[in-house]
Amino acid sequence: xxxxxxxxxxxxxxxQYLSGPVAGxxxxxxxxxxxxxxxxxxxxxxxxxxxxNLWTDDNTxxxxxxxxxxxxxxADLKSETDLEIVRKLIGMADVVTHNFRxxxxxxxxxxxxxVMKLNPGIIYAEISGYGKxxxxxxxxxxxxxxxSMSGLVYTSGNAGDHPVPFGLSxxxxxxxxxxxxxxxxxxxxxxxxxxxxxxxxxxxxxxxDFQFELLTTYFASGKLPQRSExxxxxxxxxxxxxxxxxxxxFIAIAMVNLHxxxxxxxxxxLYAYRQEDAFIHRDEIKQLLAEHMVKRGTDWWLEKxxxxxxxxxAVLDWKELQQHPAYRFVQMEQQVVTGEGKKIITTRCPxxxxxxxxxxxxxxxxxxxxxxxxxxxxxxxxxxxxxxEFLTEAI
Amino acid sequence: xxxxxxxxxxxxxxxQYLSGPVAGxxxxxxxxxxxxxxxxxxxxxxxxxxxxNLWTDDNTxxxxxxxxxxxxxxADLKSETDLEIVRKLIGMADVVTHNFRxxxxxxxxxxxxxVMKLNPGIIYAEISGYGKxxxxxxxxxxxxxxxSMSGLVYTSGNAGDHPVPFGLSxxxxxxxxxxxxxxxxxxxxxxxxxxxxxxxxxxxxxxxDFQFELLTTYFASGKLPQRSExxxxxxxxxxxxxxxxxxxxFIAIAMVNLHxxxxxxxxxxLYAYRQEDAFIHRDEIKQLLAEHMVKRGTDWWLEKxxxxxxxxxAVLDWKELQQHPAYRFVQMEQQVVTGEGKKIITTRCPxxxxxxxxxxxxxxxxxxxxxxxxxxxxxxxxxxxxxxEFLTEAI
Numbered sequence: 001x002x003x004x005x006x007x008x009x010x011x012x013x014x015x016q017y018l019s020g021p022v023a024g025x026x027x028x029x030x031x032x033x034x035x036x037x038x039x040x041x042x043x044x045x046x047x048x049x050x051x052x053n054l055w056t057d058d059n060t061x062x063x064x065x066x067x068x069x070x071x072x073x074x075a076d077l078k079s080e081t082d083l084e085i086v087r088k089l090i091g092m093a094d095v096v097t098h099n100f101r102x103x104x105x106x107x108x109x110x111x112x113x114x115v116m117k118l119n120p121g122i123i124y125a126e127i128s129g130y131g132k133x134x135x136x137x138x139x140x141x142x143x144x145x146x147x148s149m150s151g152l153v154y155t156s157g158n159a160g161d162h163p164v165p166f167g168l169s170x171x172x173x174x175x176x177x178x179x180x181x182x183x184x185x186x187x188x189x190x191x192x193x194x195x196x197x198x199x200x201x202x203x204x205x206x207x208x209d210f211q212f213e214l215l216t217t218y219f220a221s222g223k224l225p226q227r228s229e230x231x232x233x234x235x236x237x238x239x240x241x242x243x244x245x246x247x248x249x250f251i252a253i254a255m256v257n258l259h260x261x262x263x264x265x266x267x268x269x270l271y272a273y274r275q276e277d278a279f280i281h282r283d284e285i286k287q288l289l290a291e292h293m294v295k296r297g298t299d300w301w302l303e304k305x306x307x308x309x310x311x312x313x314a315v316l317d318w319k320e321l322q323q324h325p326a327y328r329f330v331q332m333e334q335q336v337v338t339g340e341g342k343k344i345i346t347t348r349c350p351x352x353x354x355x356x357x358x359x360x361x362x363x364x365x366x367x368x369x370x371x372x373x374x375x376x377x378x379x380x381x382x383x384x385x386x387x388x389e390f391l392t393e394a395i
Numbered sequence: 396x397x398x399x400x401x402x403x404x405x406x407x408x409x410x411q412y413l414s415g416p417v418a419g420x421x422x423x424x425x426x427x428x429x430x431x432x433x434x435x436x437x438x439x440x441x442x443x444x445x446x447x448n449l450w451t452d453d454n455t456x457x458x459x460x461x462x463x464x465x466x467x468x469x470a471d472l473k474s475e476t477d478l479e480i481v482r483k484l485i486g487m488a489d490v491v492t493h494n495f496r497x498x499x500x501x502x503x504x505x506x507x508x509x510v511m512k513l514n515p516g517i518i519y520a521e522i523s524g525y526g527k528x529x530x531x532x533x534x535x536x537x538x539x540x541x542x543s544m545s546g547l548v549y550t551s552g553n554a555g556d557h558p559v560p561f562g563l564s565x566x567x568x569x570x571x572x573x574x575x576x577x578x579x580x581x582x583x584x585x586x587x588x589x590x591x592x593x594x595x596x597x598x599x600x601x602x603x604d605f606q607f608e609l610l611t612t613y614f615a616s617g618k619l620p621q622r623s624e625x626x627x628x629x630x631x632x633x634x635x636x637x638x639x640x641x642x643x644x645f646i647a648i649a650m651v652n653l654h655x656x657x658x659x660x661x662x663x664x665l666y667a668y669r670q671e672d673a674f675i676h677r678d679e680i681k682q683l684l685a686e687h688m689v690k691r692g693t694d695w696w697l698e699k700x701x702x703x704x705x706x707x708x709a710v711l712d713w714k715e716l717q718q719h720p721a722y723r724f725v726q727m728e729q730q731v732v733t734g735e736g737k738k739i740i741t742t743r744c745p746x747x748x749x750x751x752x753x754x755x756x757x758x759x760x761x762x763x764x765x766x767x768x769x770x771x772x773x774x775x776x777x778x779x780x781x782x783x784e785f786l787t788e789a790i
Contacts, residue, residue, distance in 0.1 A: 153647075188583060217456060350600035
């Protein structure tokens with residue numbers, strides 16, 4: 001679309017792996033120019049991180065997924081020559097992001113304080129594992145580990161199960177998404193004050209925020225979450241909230257009135273329970289329901305449940321989802337084409353503005369693909385319009 | 396803190412339950428004035444939605460958790476008198492949010508088109524379950540149901556398990572967080588163009604975006620995710636990624652080199668596997684590791700693993716987390732005091748700006764608490780400084 005919200009904004013992404021780069025991906029989809037600053041030779045470690053051994057060109061599919069719509073500039077942060085150039089880029093940028101362990105950027109002379117001296121209007125946004133102080137500060141800030149330390153792994157699965165992690169990188173995703181919020185808020189603040197900002201987030205704080213409903217309940221009750229013995233959908237919600245096997249698949253049932261449900265699915269045994277029993281006797285009720293639902297197929301039940309406007313839907317896997325007639329209305333797929341002409345189907349930005357979906361065909365960059373052109377561009381810019389103390393010399 | 400990024404921004408929140416209100420909560424924490432527009436008598440349905448039957452004053456703890464730091468204005472959207480006032484508020488607001496089913500706001504004359512006619516600079520942001528077109532448009536857009544239809548429930552738990560939902564409201568949370576991104580991006584766009592924007596999101600699109608790594612892999616391979624038989628941490632990641640029982644608890648182990656791990660934990664049997672086997676033989680390796688890890692306590696293992704800088708941490712529940720000496724450095728708890736003097740401990744906004752954590756003691760409003768004062772305020776404003784066609788009459 002024309003007039004993307006962040007047109008004109010330049011982001012220098014020192015981030016690697018997922019949490020920082022997923023923030024850069026959203027900023028790019030909103031129209032920002034995102035330049036990855038990568039170490040020569042290897043670049044973002046994610047370039048080599050395979051998932052199920054899927055590679056495209058020299059990079060893994062994972063790297064392409066997270067880094068489409070960006071540019072790549074190589075710089076060795078231990079080389080003074082390279083640092084000189086990086087400092088000039090900082091002088092022209094609006095946002096810097098990084099997710100190194102505490103101390104790494106500072107040792108390169110690129111900590112928040114130094115960078116904000118170079119460019120007082122910059123938004124310096126950093127992600128750590130557990131914050132930059134305290135006993136955890138140097139421990140590995142990795143997604144599964146943060147999930148495991150935050151209590152989150154005791155919310156999914158059933159009572160008899162071991163701790164059950166969320167089966168994708170929730171800490172990285174949530175924190176990266178919240179970093180976007182903070183960066184955009186700081187850009188709005190800069191419009192009014194002219195001042196940059198130093199944003200600090202951590203995976204741990206994001207995952208605790210994400211559990212805000214459950215934690216507030218825990219702070220008030222002092223009781224740890226009890227997953228139900230079967231069909232747990234949420235440790236604090238009453239029966240029947242969860243998924244149930246049917247004769248030909250699975251069905252999900254959310255909050256419902258028990259007697260309405262009993263009527264809709266013709267299950268007289270359910271009438272024995274009052275609505276107040278739905279939490280206290282949730283295991284019995286879920287058991288009873290499980291025995292009933294398995295007798296008929298998912299569509300049979302859905303027809304009866306939807307007729308009463310009861311909150312239930314089929315459980316679909318990705319294949320079933322993709323083949324469903326309604327899926328094409330969602331239009332979440334988009335194609336990007338790599339420099340070598342390889343086509344990758346991925347998802348788009350989930351936001352629509354004025355009826356237009358935000359899509360971009362630009363693939364992830366090869367390592368250092370834009371180093372030369374960016375240097376030239378800034379040489380020209382600084383010759384034509386020296387606008388700031390770090391642009392008075394050509395770079 | 397002074398100079399909160401969104402000071403001066405007014406949000407009218409027609410949203411209920413979680414997805415829309417969680418967006419309002421973040422906007423409020425960033426400094427916006429968030430006014431809930433609620434129906435007289437009952438208000439936001441979440442006021443009556445108990446979790447584990449915890450209530451404070453007339454409202455549930457859940458409502459207090461999601462709606463602190465907001466104001467409440469009651470209006471009957473079926474009354475022309477009330478609508479007249481609401482339209483005047485719209486004339487002075489910057490953002491409108493709602494998460495009604497498609498058609499509800501339109502029937503009240505408050506669809507995007509009408510509202511943007513009243514105030515061309517407004518950001519009109521709406522959340523639906525599955526988008527506003529297609530066969531799913533009128534189906535219940537509820538968190539568990541969207542999870543179940545999106546394939547997400549096949550990522551957690553082990554191979555033999557039924558579909559396992561994430562044990563909290565992930566669809567609502569993710570979508571609400573992304574709505575904040577879109578609203579802030581649109582506010583930045585308005586600074587440049589003077590124009591408002593119509594933002595549309597859906598729970599389904601957000602949950603698909605959230606699975607972008609897994610879906611891109613599925614699009615390329617055509618293979619559905621296979622959870623491991625035990626200790627599944629992520630269906631696409633190699634062993635040992637997952638949680639393991641120890642002699643006195645559980646431990647989480649993330650991506651590691653198998654031979655480094657074998658050395659660190661003194662497990663010669665692991666040497667039989669090459670790194671390339673880590674995915675193909677993940678079930679065997681996980682089984683072998685499970686039998687080994689259960690022999691010693693968590694701290695014993697952590698000491699050995701961290702000495703080799705191997706990515707592992709203890710699994711903690713909320714009680715263990717809260718009692719850990721490092722927890723106080725995170726400082727995620729804050730207290731709010733209700734109008735009736737009741738104290739509630741909840742979490743704060745996870746963002747830090749210039750070293751300051753964003754906290755707010757303001758509790759959730761009583762239904763209609765600010766109706767009178769807001770009417771008075773706008774009467775005065777419109778008398779003193781009529782600034783727009785909808786402020787020329789006193790309201």
